[in-house]
Amino acid sequence: MPTPAARDRILDTASRLFDRYGVRAVGMQQIIDDCGCGKNTLYRRFASKDDLVVAYLRRCGDDWQRLFDAAQVSASDPADQLVELVRAVGARAVAPGARGGPLRTTLAEYADSGHPVHRVAEAHFVRVRTQVRGLAAATGAADPDELADRLLLILDGLYANGPAFGEAGARTAVAFAEDVLRSARPPARALIRRSC
Amino acid sequence: MPTPAARDRILDTASRLFDRYGVRAVGMQQIIDDCGCGKNTLYRRFASKDDLVVAYLRRCGDDWQRLFDAAQVSASDPADQLVELVRAVGARAVAPGARGGPLRTTLAEYADSGHPVHRVAEAHFVRVRTQVRGLAAATGAADPDELADRLLLILDGLYANGPAFGEAGARTAVAFAEDVLRSARPPARALIRRSC
DNA sequence: GTCTATACTTTGATAGAC
DNA sequence: GTCTATCAAAGTATAGAC
Structure with missing residues (x-):
């Protein structure tokens, strides 16, 4: 079972980046890098x-x-x-x-x-x-x-x-x-x- | 030698598409197709x-x-x-x-x-x-x-x-x-x- | 076993070449 | 006007670490 906090951490990071740079300007890779999580983890939480x-x-x-x-x-x-x-x-x-x-x-x-x-x-x-x-x-x-x-x-x-x-x-x-x-x-x- | 109206026609087309679908959502190819001009023509008017x-x-x-x-x-x-x-x-x-x-x-x-x-x-x-x-x-x-x-x-x-x-x-x-x-x-x- | 990290595939867009 | 190069981004799959 995955840690439930991971989803929040990802969403925190994404929200901060979206707020600052806009949604389309922020790539998934950028969120992953900024969050420090693996790509797999992100796509598990958000399809x-x-x-x-x-x-x-x-x-x-x-x-x-x-x-x-x-x-x-x-x-x-x-x-x-x-x-x-x-x-x-x-x-x-x-x-x-x-x-x-x-x-x-x-x-x-x-x-x-x-x-x-x-x-x-x-x-x-x-x-x-x-x-x-x-x-x-x-x-x-x-x-x-x-x-x-x-x-x-x-x-x-x-x-x-x-x-x-x-x-x-x-x-x-x-x-x-x-x-x-x-x-x-x-x-x-x-x-x-x-x-x- | 190029028709001066071409620039306006391109801008007309682009404006219509941008207004309707948003700027980032509209590709250059779409503008070219819709306008009927060649890619060369567009990029000569707009770098x-x-x-x-x-x-x-x-x-x-x-x-x-x-x-x-x-x-x-x-x-x-x-x-x-x-x-x-x-x-x-x-x-x-x-x-x-x-x-x-x-x-x-x-x-x-x-x-x-x-x-x-x-x-x-x-x-x-x-x-x-x-x-x-x-x-x-x-x-x-x-x-x-x-x-x-x-x-x-x-x-x-x-x-x-x-x-x-x-x-x-x-x-x-x-x-x-x-x-x-x-x-x-x-x-x-x-x-x-x-x-x- | 789930996490991180990375390599790969595909798609679509800009831009330039002929 | 078509064809092609380049690049970035979304996903997918895989290799390795705790």
């Missing part, structure tokens, strides 16, 4: 490069899930949770060396919509949209789906702009999200503001 | 695939420039020009078959920051940011750079979400941009609104 890339994307998806969950427990108000989500994503997106979010960049590298890698990445974004819509609905916004789409624009815009945006850009995005959430709730807050 | 890809990106950059210029002549008010820009980008971004904006996807495919293709794509986005900042400043906004960043989030978010967003998403983005521009001008309009 093909596609399988390895899919595992990588699933890990990235889990990473997003942790981010999302952490945002949800960070506050009781759904609006505050969404702001925290934007803040957390911004921190990653503008970090030096960040490169557009692994799911989006990998999706760009696998344009063929029939390819398993493409399908996994695409499914991720469907899920993300559903999750953000759920949280947007919980804010009690007048039009939760429109609110969700606005927040998705901010989130994906953040990833796309990346390090070029810098810390200031990340703060801008957070303030932006706050404004969006404030103005998306016309019944209560807007009246209070007008009464000032 | 290497990198050169061809750079020419493709420059054409995409010119395309953006036309979009930007058209938005600028569409209205006299800079704020209206920016809204028109968002509308025009949205129309492209959510069109069926669109795939994230050719500059961004190609940048994702060429992660190496030393690669000529990467540098050309990166330079494009620096230019775009400068242009949007210029237009944002012309609106007389209190903080034009912050306004520009907010609009860039919308623009890139639009490209990233693509056809999944659909026509409704494009309309959401336009309304979003309108709100952003409205609230970015505190001196005049905000006072008018409060006086209502």
